[in-house]
Amino acid sequence: MAKILIHGKEYEVADGQNLLQACLTLGFDIPYFCWHPAMHSAGACRQCAVKVFRDENDTRGRIIMSCVTPVAEGMRVSIDDAEAKAFRENVVEWLMSNHPHDCPVCDEGGECHLQDMTQMTGHVYRRFRFKKRTYRNQYLGPLINHEMNRCIQCYRCVRFYKGYAGGNDLDAFASRNRVYFGRSEDGALESPFSGNLVEVCPTGVFTDKTFRAHFTRKWDLQTAPSVCVHCGVGCNTIPGERYGELRRIRNRYNGEVNGYFLCDRGRFGYEFVNSPMRLKKAVIKNGEGGQAVSKEEALKLIARMIGMGGKVMAIGSPRASVETNFALRELSGAEDFYSGFSRQEAALVSLVVEVMANGPASSPSLKEVRGADAVLVLGEDATNTAPVLALALRQAAKNGPLKAAMQLGIPYWDDMAIKTATQGKKGPFYSAAPYATALDDVSVKTFYGPPEEIARFGMAIARELNGSLPQVEGLDDETASLAREAAAALLAAERPLVVSGTGSGSEAVIQAAANIAWALCGVNRQAFLSLVMPECSTLGAALIDSRGLDKAAEAAASGGFDTLVVAENDIFMRMEREDAKDFLDSFSNVIVIDHIITDTVKAAHVALPGAAFAESTGTLVSFEGRAQRFFQVYAPEDERQAAWRWLNDMTDAAGVKRLRWEILDDVTAAAASAISALGKLTQAAPSAAFRIAGQKIARQTHRRSGRTAVRAEEIYEPKPPDDMDAPFTFSMEGFQGQPPSPLVPRFWSPGWNSVQSITKYQESVGGPMRSGDPGVRLIEPKVVAAPFFRAAPIPFKARKYGWLLVPMHRIFGSEELSLLSAPLAGLTARPFVGLSKEDAERLEAEEGEEIIVRSGGKELSLPATIVRGLVQGVAALPHLPGISIVTLPAWGVLARAKRKAA
């Protein structure tokens, strides 16, 4: 700790940071543009000037840039000094000399950092009498809007896009006062993290195009804290609603998880909530097609179905909340509840749970991932299965060179100096993948091979680390030396990290990853093992039950069941179509609760409209093992409600086994007491009874508009709906200050209308939220001898007439819900089959030519695409709609489609 004097008063600040960080942490307001808490200082904008004095006799002092000045013991600082203030006002005046007069039509208006900073410096009057500079804009794709006139040349966009997220199609062009930020030519931004430009840009150059299509100012959005449902990372989000429609997603800072950034799937996938594929009314199947009925009618019919006393089977879902899955389990009994995994998923997920629960390696939070000093990625294409994890891994890759640079005496926050010192060097980062991934550019070396070979490579590394493990036979020299190199790098690190997951579809890969992490634990390293799971609550579902749908089908075939209840699961995506059909046909009643219209909903006798994430409250468990509560953002006008509440209503109506639940907390508490692994579930967030000064927390801002006009035609304005499940009101009435971190509905602070107000919610700038980061970890590592897996898979051998088809995940298209988001649909790849260059030559197929893929009795015709990194004899099939092969990897036959008769 260092003591510094600000305006003559003594403050204790942490060593090693810069003066701007220190002052912001202490609550002082200093304007800034180019400094960003995650990307640190550039010293480009000259806005954060303050005055420092040599000693108590120094009355003149000197102006310095606080973001590039380290704090020092006894430093005397003045923020309010008249000269410093005038300097800051001048800087803003210069920036404003070219800034256009278009705030009314700018989407950033009202949450603009430039507006805030201009207000803060007190600049109000334009003295500059000359013309304004203009730029032409670019088309940057369906997600981001470009308006270059508004640019203030702070360089944050390229520093994020290139430096932080590893993109290479956005850059600074031209010179002097013509500097331009954009692409070399029009076209969609390629980075899957492009949406963060909206929040990174301090003004309105990059704005959210999907939001523009139904634009609302920040103060009119009804918001609540939420958790992203589009992958297993569990990023914290702030969805905003207006007029009954979900309008946008913003990042919600959680220091342990996503930090400041989201991926584009999470940011723009929300449009599925507004899609025409939503199920909004209860539907009963009659003869042909369905008939929409009221809630009462549907419940009456269901009461007859389940009230007769027939046996009920329940199928949950890895994309449903823990509460919904638990309610299903209570309805059917633990024996007849299945979490709704496919056979393959069930095997992989059970293995992951076993590894997490019984091994000594800790599952890292993303903060720990960002802090890892050696990384091995084994078989997981994280950019496509868990994008924000990939972003964190990218930061971990910089830690090695960063450490070296810091030994030269450069502070970690001096971004430009660090970049100069590291010269793009790579840290100890090794990966193994079946095909080239987006993280290859940060890895020192990448091993390419089919899952079996990746597992063998992993086993070889584990053997290097622990001599008691079996030798992997038959490795070639190159692989063996790479394994030795990777093992040495991991061993040299203090916080090594192994990343793997279900994405490769191979249990052996997960076992190999576990062996490596456990072996590292055995040599006194605090090793982390991050195992990626695909959906938002895969782990939550697996902790309740991890048997697959194949087991459910077996049980159903053995008879005795009358009714099937499915919640938020499309079983046609997880079973072969015919098997799924047979399975559903084996029940006389099929009841499905979902919020989107899936094939399973279409096949149901009764379909009930469930609530999407923004319309209900619940708990999700991320693959880290972190239970996080998402809160209802708005109350839908119709009968959509959370699936667990439908189940409660169903049993009420039937009068069978009454689930005595009134509110969500009852379900959460019941789940926590019934299932020991979920014991800490209730600590994920404060309960619905939580009050601050006797008040609930307001979902609407104090400056919400239109309250007396929106529903004017009704004359008597109805009372806002009650929320029994959460400590929030659907109103502007309620607590507007800073609640505990899991309950922060939006970031705002007086004078700080933009997202930069996050600083005011943190204990220290860039550190944890006040009262701790949200969420509770359910699984901690055991202090035990590692239960190593000893079997290494047999080597892969390319077949003469067959190809190993490996799964390939795509960020847009491989996830069920974001697929329904119209803006993302345009970015979804068309189905293809990926071939290595050698195989394409062998098939005499050119890029784009139709290839017939036969596997498991199915035949698909797909255009060929050359995929880098694939080894001979291995082909990649993307996980996209239209590719109906459920279980991959699998063997298949490829053949060139016959050419049309010439």
Add this chain to the structure above:
Amino acid sequence: MSILDAIWRMFLHAFRERVTVQYPDERPVLPPRYRGRIILSRDPDGQERCVACYLCAAACPPDCISLQADEDGDGRRYPAFFRINFSRCIFCGYCEEACPTYAIQLTPDYEMSEFKRPSLVYEKKDLLISGTGKYPGYWYYKVAGVALKGKDKGEGAEEEAPVDVRSLMP
């Protein structure tokens, strides 16, 4: 005694000038800045002036303005709907002060009585007038930096021609 004084004063009032106006036969002349019925005006070229920036709604103390922004094919913002609930309006004029485009204006018309309350809910068609109202020359898009159909970058008032990004000149 005081009663007689009062009667005398009343008698004198009979010869004073009348203050009462015989409304509706006679109508008072109100100054143009009188804060009466709210209208939405148009640009000199006849296009809607409102760019749906939501500032009037935010400034409104009784929250009686609601609207939704939309954009037409030319790049102009406009309100898809614009509603003022005059049964709640307090005619404070804050909306007019907040409006950056002079679109929303208060007029000296006060004859708005209705028999039914829903009739006091004015939609955009009820609010839009055909002229520029009190501010004849103002044309927001001429001074805003955004490009529209018919007004490219650099063609607005006080704007330089767009920067040539590929120029190497110092």
